[in-house]
Amino acid sequence: MIEKTILHIDVNNYYASVECATNPNLKDKPLAVTGNPEKRTGIILAKNQIAKSFGIKTGETIWQAKQKCPELITMGPHYALYEKISKQLHELYLQYTDFVEPLGLDECWLDVTNSLNYLKKTGQQIADELREKVKKQFGFTVSVGVSFSKLFAKLGSDLRKPDFTTIIEKEKFKEKTYHLPLNSIIGIGSRLEKKFEKMNITTIGEFASLKIEFVSDIMGKTGFELWHKLNGSFDEKVANYYLLAPPKSIGNGTTTITDVKTREEIKKVIVFLSEKVAFRLHGYQASTITVTLKTNNFEKYRHSRTISPIQTLEEISEQAMNLVDSFWKYDQYVRAIRVRVSSLKKTDKAKQLSFFDQTNLEDAINSIKNKYGKNKIFIASDGASFINRKNENEEQK
Numbered sequence: 339m340i341e342k343t344i345l346h347i348d349v350n351n352y353y354a355s356v357e358c359a360t361n362p363n364l365k366d367k368p369l370a371v372t373g374n375p376e377k378r379t380g381i382i383l384a385k386n387q388i389a390k391s392f393g394i395k396t397g398e399t400i401w402q403a404k405q406k407c408p409e410l411i412t413m414g415p416h417y418a419l420y421e422k423i424s425k426q427l428h429e430l431y432l433q434y435t436d437f438v439e440p441l442g443l444d445e446c447w448l449d450v451t452n453s454l455n456y457l458k459k460t461g462q463q464i465a466d467e468l469r470e471k472v473k474k475q476f477g478f479t480v481s482v483g484v485s486f487s488k489l490f491a492k493l494g495s496d497l498r499k500p501d502f503t504t505i506i507e508k509e510k511f512k513e514k515t516y517h518l519p520l521n522s523i524i525g526i527g528s529r530l531e532k533k534f535e536k537m538n539i540t541t542i543g544e545f546a547s548l549k550i551e552f553v554s555d556i557m558g559k560t561g562f563e564l565w566h567k568l569n570g571s572f573d574e575k576v577a578n579y580y581l582l583a584p585p586k587s588i589g590n591g592t593t594t595i596t597d598v599k600t601r602e603e604i605k606k607v608i609v610f611l612s613e614k615v616a617f618r619l620h621g622y623q624a625s626t627i628t629v630t631l632k633t634n635n636f637e638k639y640r641h642s643r644t645i646s647p648i649q650t651l652e653e654i655s656e657q658a659m660n661l662v663d664s665f666w667k668y669d670q671y672v673r674a675i676r677v678r679v680s681s682l683k684k685t686d687k688a689k690q691l692s693f694f695d696q697t698n699l700e701d702a703i704n705s706i707k708n709k710y711g712k713n714k715i716f717i718a719s720d721g722a723s724f725i726n727r728k729n730e731n732e733e734q735k
Contacts, residue, residue: 341508343461344576345448346483346491347431347468350500352444353384353415356423359477364411368392372400372412383415387500417617423476428579430471434464438579445495447488449576465503473501488574489567490515493522511570516543525564529593530557542568585622589678590614597634597671604631604672605659611677612655619654623647624679627657631666632674641665647683654679 349355353371358364368389373380380400392407404410424443431438434457437449450457450464457464465482472480479501483494486508493515494504506514515522520540521531533556539545545553546568553561566572590611598604608629628642643661648654658677 340451342449342451342486343454344485344488344491344574345450345461345465345468346485346488346495347427347446347448347465347480348482348492348495348499349427349444349472350479350481351384351386351390353420354386354389355478356420357413357416358386360419362477368394368407368410370394370400370403370410370412371415373414380412417620421620427472427476430475431468432579434468436578436580437576439577439582441492445492447491447576462503462505469501469503485511487567487570487572488576489523489572492524493518496522508570512543512546516541516546518542520545523564523568525557525560527593584684585682587678587680587682588615588618588622588624589628589676590618591630591674591676591678593674594672597673598675599668599671601663601668604662604666604668604675607675608658608662608677609651609655611675612658613651615677615679616649616651616654619649619679619682621684622682623649623685624654625681625683626679627654627661628676628678628680629658629661630674630676630678631662631672634671634673637670639665644681647685648679649685 354369357371358369364386366388368386370385370389371383373383382394382396382398382400382403384396385394385403389403389407389410392410394403394406394410400410400412403412420443424440428438428440428446431446431448435448435450435453437447439447441447450461453464454460459467461484465484469480469482472478481495481499481501482503483491483496483506484503485491485494485506490506490511494506497504518541520526520534520542521528523542526534526545534540534545539548546565548565550562550565553565557564563572567574592607592611594607598607625647626642626644627648628640630638630640632638641661641664643657643664645657648657654677
């Protein structure tokens with residue numbers, strides 16, 4: 339079998355990088371893309387490298403960020419622009435291979451195995467060439483991982499930022515990665531990390547050396563696949579960009595930092611997740627909504643409902659809470675929540691995108707508050723206080 343050459347390209351500080359490239363006056367200044375910039379309680383959605391050097395973190399409030407960097411410039415997000423630039427990046431990548439698989443707006447896998455001969459280039463040369471082209475054409479930087487699998491290519495792009503190419507060869511993947519902490523890889527959130535930590539398993543290598551039966555007992559099919567990936571024995575395919583099937587469902591879930599119980603606390607997380615689902619739903623409407631709650635005793639409750647087509651943050655969060663109210667008594671502690679929409683249908687109305695073009699996220703939440711009362715729905719930044727970013731996960735089928 340021919341060894342694959344897979345690239346993982348990750349735009350550094352995507353939202354903030356796009357804003358700086360669009361407005362060169364911002365390039366040498368600390369910048370953060372936030373919720374409502376006029377509100378000190380708005381949250382940091384993204385920051386540029388200069389802001390990052392002040393210790394500013396995604397998810398903290400504008401007020402907290404400005405304590406660290408008083409001269410920080412803040413602005414609301416421009417989602418339509420981010421999506422437009424993302425598609426332009428895809429067009430560039432497609433000049434090298436049809437096997438381009440997006441991961442969100444700012445990341446992509448490329449399988450260039452069949453392109454090496456006719457391009458007469460190595461994987462590293464393609465990666466370096468793409469880094470320079472992105473810098474020249476778009477005005478921002480990317481980090482690229484080059485490896486024999488999707489997992490190690492992504493790990494490579496995460497290892498050195500910004501503007502680096504990192505190679506992880508099949509012959510050297512163990513010596514280059516097995517010393518890294520377990521949470522360096524997709525699929526290991528803080529709860530699993532703590533669980534393995536209690537067994538003195540803290541690195542990728544220690545996890546990979548476990549018996550596969552043991553891992554499968556703890557993590558099921560996900561663990562089975564992850565074990566094989568980390569041992570270099572799982573054949574991961576990069577999807578053909580032109581054959582990507584339209585999604586059947588879109589969902590976002592999270593394990594909360596602390597268990598939540600009250601209706602108000604659960605609402606905060608529901609709104610936080612609904613915002614993410616609404617953004618990813620652009621171009622589609624959904625006629626089914628599903629909410630899953632997992633208690634601190636690991637009991638799982640999943641309920642679905644057929645509804646009139648929905649698309650916006652307001653519609654998704656309202657329907658999700660209506661569904662929760664129909665089956666949940668708020669008498670148990672909840673540690674994980676997921677919101678999923680399905681029965682998707684393509685639409686030209688693009689309500690959600692125009693919604694965000696006209697106003698930012700917190701203004702959208704304010705419209706929900708005005709409609710349902712100040713104590714009925716909470717702003718998404720409230721939900722962020724319950725969220726550990728490592729425990730967030732996206733679902734698309």
